[in-house]
Amino acid sequence: MARKYFGTDGIRGATNQGAMTAAMAMKVGMAAGAYFLRGDHRHRVVIGKDTRLSGYMLESALVAGFTSVGMDVVMVGPMPTPAVAMLTTSMRADIGVMISASHNPFADNGIKLFGPDGFKLSDDAESAIEALIDGDIPLVASDKIGRARRVEDAQGRYIHFAKSTFPADMRLDGLRIVVDCANGAAYKVAPSALWELGADIVAIGVTPNGTNINDGVGSTAPEALGETVVASGADIGIALDGDADRLIVVDETGTVVDGDQLMATIATGWARAGRLAGGGLVATVMSNLGLERHLAAQGLGLVRTKVGDRHVLEKMRTSGYNVGGEQSGHIILSDYATTGDGLVAALQILAEVKRAGAAASEVLHRFEPLPQLLRNVRFKGGKPLEADAVKAVIAAAEVELAANGRLVIRPSGTEPVIRVMAEGDDAAQVEAVVARICDAVRVAAG
Incomplete structure (x- = not known):
């Protein structure tokens, strides 16, 4: 049955219209809070956002909704979507919320929900929350209203996590890296993590003003990244999208490297190290046939799913794969994360480049894509x-x-x-x- 509010990745739309108003956000907070009020412990929700102007409005509305049904709220401010998923589990929260429309223009926004395990909600859970949104949600007594607080060290927690996925015996010294944060959620954490690992950083897309997210920068507009890599003599460039769950790379010549090439690089590297689970990777029907042929030549398989990272993740979980993703750069590495994480994927790519001791153009172009x-x-x-x-x-x-x-x-x-x-x-x-x-x-x- 078609759902009324939830789409393929949460609730999304133009702000102050339809399902993306402050009134609706408050109802979503009330409904999701009521759905996850289970047990007699103190209930908690983690709320993060990207840098859109409307994020403040929706955050306040969600806080009102969650606290009105008795949930405590932890606000972490501008943070990548995967960081919210990670913090939801590490803070033992009952639910995580990311306010973002990903790679869409600033005028759009969205609400993504994560369960206590850090995974996006199932269709059944979303349908149940939709039913609550359209019903009468009971409010708690005045002495049971939830409390709200901001956590100031959330960025540091995520940076520490991201760095922990990089090989402990390796540094990024000697690499000049251009990082494009799309004026989005990772504008502080991504450059900081790479700098702390020793890289020489050139950062673009790190001056958000509420309306410039994804505007001529980021993974959906890699031209600026390519030009900056060539102009600055960098070794490689990495571009994230507005909520930093996608990754696109350009090599030292400014040539774009898409998600298919990145998945091939990670999968073959992990296979060589004996880390690749499932004997291959999971991708969607949109991934290039060249990827499938390349993997087959390495003795690795490719399992295809319908378009959408949730379908990729579902197949990974049910069939025991630990690498999967989409041609668009949404790469899921389940050894580390419960959703796509652009920074973590970038660190795996940088590790392969560093390990090879060769130019990015030699390391990352694994196969010739078919027309x-x-x-x-x-x-x-x-x-x-x-x-x-x-x-x-x-x-x-x-x-x-x-x-x-x-x-x-x-x-x-x-x-x-x-x-x-x-x-x-x-x-x-x-x-x-x-x-x-x-x-x-x-x-x-x-």
């Missing part, structure tokens, strides 16, 4: 993928690509769009296949 093309076809209504003419064109394309490529066609989960992706050894063939399918979908959609 891949993704196009979106917008439609007004109906189900164009169920039209016989569209099915026939898709079937013919699958036969044409056969063993030399892949085809992924899916409706967007957030907008009326059909996403058509093809990849194969022949770029012209890929483009022709995508064009034919898109044309057929447009005709079927009217």
Whole structure:
């Protein structure tokens, strides 16, 4: 059954509209608090946020909601999403909340919820909270109202955690690293952690003003990072997104290295060290076929899931993998974290570069990606993928690509769009296949 408020990654939307108002945030706090009031201990919630202007408004509303049902609140201020997940477990909290719209523009915001184990909530839990949001939530007596406090050393706690994932016998001395924090949640912690490990740091995207998050910087706009790496003579550049759960890298030439190459680098390094669980990694249907072929050549497997980090994590947990992620740079290393962590993933990449003693361009470009093309076809209504003419064109394309490529066609989960992706050894063939399918979908959609 379709959910009313929760999407693929919490509740998200334009602020002061729809589900992203202060009134709704307060209701979410009341509902989530009531859902996690279990046992007779003093209940606690950890709330973090990124640097959006609306974060202050939503934080205050959430605090009001949680305290009104009897939960104590710990506010940690601007912190990466994975830091909130980590602090939720280390502080023995009942629930964690991250206020962020990730890589979206500043005008959007979102609310992500974590359980006491640091993992994002299940569909059943989110559905139960939705039911509470639309119902009457009982308030506690005046002497049972929760207390709120700010924790001033949260950044230091996370920096210490992140550094603990880096090899204890290794330092980053001799590496000049450009770090782009997207004017987002990691603008203090990421440069500090890298500097403490000995790197020479050039930091960009570290001057948030409430409205410049992800604006021409960060993992979704790596051009600024590439230019800065080349101009400063740096060895490597790392870019995070607004809430620092994604990572994109550029090498010393300014060339972008995406999540597929990064996962390949980590997986092969961990396999060499005997650390890779599951005999391979988990990625989505969008990861390049070149990654799959590269892993197979190393005797490693690739398991694909639907798009979305929650599907990747679910497969990792049920099948015993410890490396997984998405081409977009959302990399999950379950030995260390319960969600994607851009800084922790970056430290594993830097360890591989340091261990190899070679240029980043040599270490990180593990395979040649196959030509891949993704196009979106917008439609007004109906189900164009169920039209016989569209099915026939898709079937013919699958036969044409056969063993030399892949085809992924899916409706967007957030907008009326059909996403058509093809990849194969022949770029012209890929483009022709995508064009034919898109044309057929447009005709079927009217």
